[in-house]
Amino acid sequence: MDVIIIGAGAAGLMAAKKLCDAGLSVCILEARDRIGGRIHTITDLHADKSIEGGAEFIHGNLEVTLNLLKEAGIDKAEIQGDFWQVTNGQWTQENEFFKNTGTVIQQLQTIQQDISIDQFLKQFYAEEKYAGFRESMTSYVEGYYSGETKRTSAKAFLEEWLSEDKQQYRPAGGYGKMINYLAESCRKAGAQIHLSTVVKKIKWRKGHVEVTAKNGNCFIAAKVIITVPLGVWLTPDNAKAAIHYSPLLQAKKEAAKQMGFGAAIKILIEFKDRFWTDETIIQQTKTDTQNLYMVLSEMPVPTWWTTLPQQTNLLTGWLSGPQAESIKNEPDEEILQKALRSLSVIFTIDSNTLSDKMKWYKVFNWANDAFTCGSYSYSTTETINSKKILKEPVENTLFFAGEALYEGPETGTVEAALTSGVKVAAEVILA
Numbered sequence: 001m002d003v004i005i006i007g008a009g010a011a012g013l014m015a016a017k018k019l020c021d022a023g024l025s026v027c028i029l030e031a032r033d034r035i036g037g038r039i040h041t042i043t044d045l046h047a048d049k050s051i052e053g054g055a056e057f058i059h060g061n062l063e064v065t066l067n068l069l070k071e072a073g074i075d076k077a078e079i080q081g082d083f084w085q086v087t088n089g090q091w092t093q094e095n096e097f098f099k100n101t102g103t104v105i106q107q108l109q110t111i112q113q114d115i116s117i118d119q120f121l122k123q124f125y126a127e128e129k130y131a132g133f134r135e136s137m138t139s140y141v142e143g144y145y146s147g148e149t150k151r152t153s154a155k156a157f158l159e160e161w162l163s164e165d166k167q168q169y170r171p172a173g174g175y176g177k178m179i180n181y182l183a184e185s186c187r188k189a190g191a192q193i194h195l196s197t198v199v200k201k202i203k204w205r206k207g208h209v210e211v212t213a214k215n216g217n218c219f220i221a222a223k224v225i226i227t228v229p230l231g232v233w234l235t236p237d238n239a240k241a242a243i244h245y246s247p248l249l250q251a252k253k254e255a256a257k258q259m260g261f262g263a264a265i266k267i268l269i270e271f272k273d274r275f276w277t278d279e280t281i282i283q284q285t286k287t288d289t290q291n292l293y294m295v296l297s298e299m300p301v302p303t304w305w306t307t308l309p310q311q312t313n314l315l316t317g318w319l320s321g322p323q324a325e326s327i328k329n330e331p332d333e334e335i336l337q338k339a340l341r342s343l344s345v346i347f348t349i350d351s352n353t354l355s356d357k358m359k360w361y362k363v364f365n366w367a368n369d370a371f372t373c374g375s376y377s378y379s380t381t382e383t384i385n386s387k388k389i390l391k392e393p394v395e396n397t398l399f400f401a402g403e404a405l406y407e408g409p410e411t412g413t414v415e416a417a418l419t420s421g422v423k424v425a426a427e428v429i430l431a
Contacts, residue, residue, distance in 0.1 A: 001027050003428060004211050004219050006199050006243075007227035009037025010055075010414050011401045013182035014068075014421030015225055015428075020189035022429050027219055028191060029211065031198040031241060031371045035183050038229070038372060039414065040364065041176025049312060050174040051268055053364040055414050056316075060165025062415040064422065072181035075172035081293020081308035086346050088298075091287040095296065096136035101161070104137070108158040114381045117141050117157060118149040139296075142321030143303055145412065146262025147378035156379030156411070163409035175414060202226075203246045206395040223397055223431065225424055230261040230404035231373030233390075240370040249398075255389035258382035259404060263324035263367035264375030267301060267317035267339045271357045274313055276306070276347055284348040299342035300327075301335075313359070317342065320375055328367035335363050376412035377404035396431040399424050 003019055005012045008030035016026045034040075040053035058065055058076060069076060085095045097104075107124050115123070121134050138149050145152065145160075171178055183193060198214040202224060209224045232241045233256035275281065276289050294305040303318040317339045319327075327335060339361075344351040366375050380386075391405040401424035406416035 001025050001219070001221040002223065003027070004029060004209060004221040004224045005227060006202075006211070006224065007037060007402070008032075008035040008183070008193060008195070009227060009229075009402075010039060010179065010182075010417035011403065011421040011424070012037075012225070012227040013179060013186065014418045015227070015401055015425040016186045016191055016421075017182050017189075018422055018425035019428060020186055020191050022425075024429070026186065026189075026191040027221065028186070028193045029197045029199055029213065029219065030193065030195050033196045035193065035195070036176060036179045038366065038376070039175040039179050041174035041179070042362075043174075043176070049307075049310065050176065051314065051362075052170075052174055053266060053268070053362065054366070055175050056170060058169040058171065059410065059413055059415070060163075060167060062410060062413070064418045065415045068182075068418060069171055069178060072178055074177050074181070076169040077172055077309060079168040079170065079293065079308070080291075081306065082291045083293060084287065084289075084295045086295060086297040089345075089348070091285050096133045097140050100133055105158065105161065108154055111154055114153055114155045116150055116381055117147075117152045117154055120154040121149070139298075139302070142323065143296075143318070144320075145378045146264055146320040146324075146375045147260055148262075148322060151260055151378075151380045153379040153381045153383060156383065160379075160409045160411055198240070199243055201244045201246065202398075204394075204397055206397050209397060223399065223428055225399045225401055225428065227401045227421070227424075229372050229374065229402060230256055230259060230377050232371065234261060235373055239373075241373065249394070252390050252400075255386040258380060258386040259390070260378040260380040260383065261374045261404065262321050262376065262378055263328055264318070264320040265324045265328065265335060265367055266364040267335060267361065268364070269315050269317070269336075269339065269361045270359045271313045271315070271354075272359055273357065274306075274311070275349065275354075275357055276315070281347050281349065295346060297342065297346050299345055300338040301342040304343065304346070315343070324367045324375070328365060332363040332365070335365070336361055379411055393427060393431070399428055399431075 002024040003026050005028045008028050019026050038054040041050050043050045085092050141147050141149050200214050201212040203210045209221050211219045235242045293308045301317040301319050305316050340354050366372050391400050393399045401420040403416040406420045410416050
């Protein structure tokens, strides 16, 4: 075997496809009983259409993602609809952070030495008149980037913000179609994909790797690519997903601790009807919610979105960063109750009425997932140097990839994972 790949997520499968195209023999070991990693498209839950438990959006006109979808013959649908902010029961399309982005960008551009977002706010927006703005920007950093403001890099935030594309899409039928295309391409080229194979030990020397799984199976190759999420690097040695390296890779483990990896919980609820478009809701909220796409609030589950332009009865709730971290060990039923209470306040509708309208729900608690241990990466003030250490190949034998090791502004995205997979495959081929 030429190459073993640990992880059948977007990075691992993309790397495998490129290696197979180059004529190398590849074996993929995946701890879960499915492929996709943090992409988890479900078509058999009770929903009329496929639903996304993990990655859902294409955040702009991203080259690698869109080219792969085109190659696979998968369409994309542009996001449509209205964004709303609900504060103290008042619906508005004004958001303190978005309203001030122009001045914030100018202020960020004056920073010479990198600081955290928390330091940035204290340095430039400490006055009482900016209280609402500080709260709004903190909510955005925690909710969108899944980061902690005390660790999130202000310079990286600026770079990512400037690269944001207003056009957002969903892959038609879900990201699962893309993942299945990659896996099928690999299998047709002779690659092996072993599911439910939890890697526990990687013993290596230059040009030779022995990978031992929890079930005792041993796999041998000349090279290995490790694509586990950053959260796995951060787990204690006795954790379910922890991998023991022999010889140790202590410098890489320490580097991982300096990088940011957030928490996220996604709650999907299908109702018997699109209650948020009812005339009674429109009257009570004094808002035309017929074209509602996303609503932001101060509730325990602060962010909700619909499936527009598709008109379905599904609402998706989202909380991330410290908010998700604080409740990650709560049972799904308690998280559901927080979600329903949040919707009750946002839409001024009785909680019991919402419960009666509910057809099914599903909580995707990525923060408490044994093989993710979080959500996705964000840039700290130490990320640039730490990432170089973590992604550096070892003896042209151990290689590393994943969305956290991507170098560019699309941090924490499927694009980041796919791009990392392409680059690591090229490194292996040239080694």
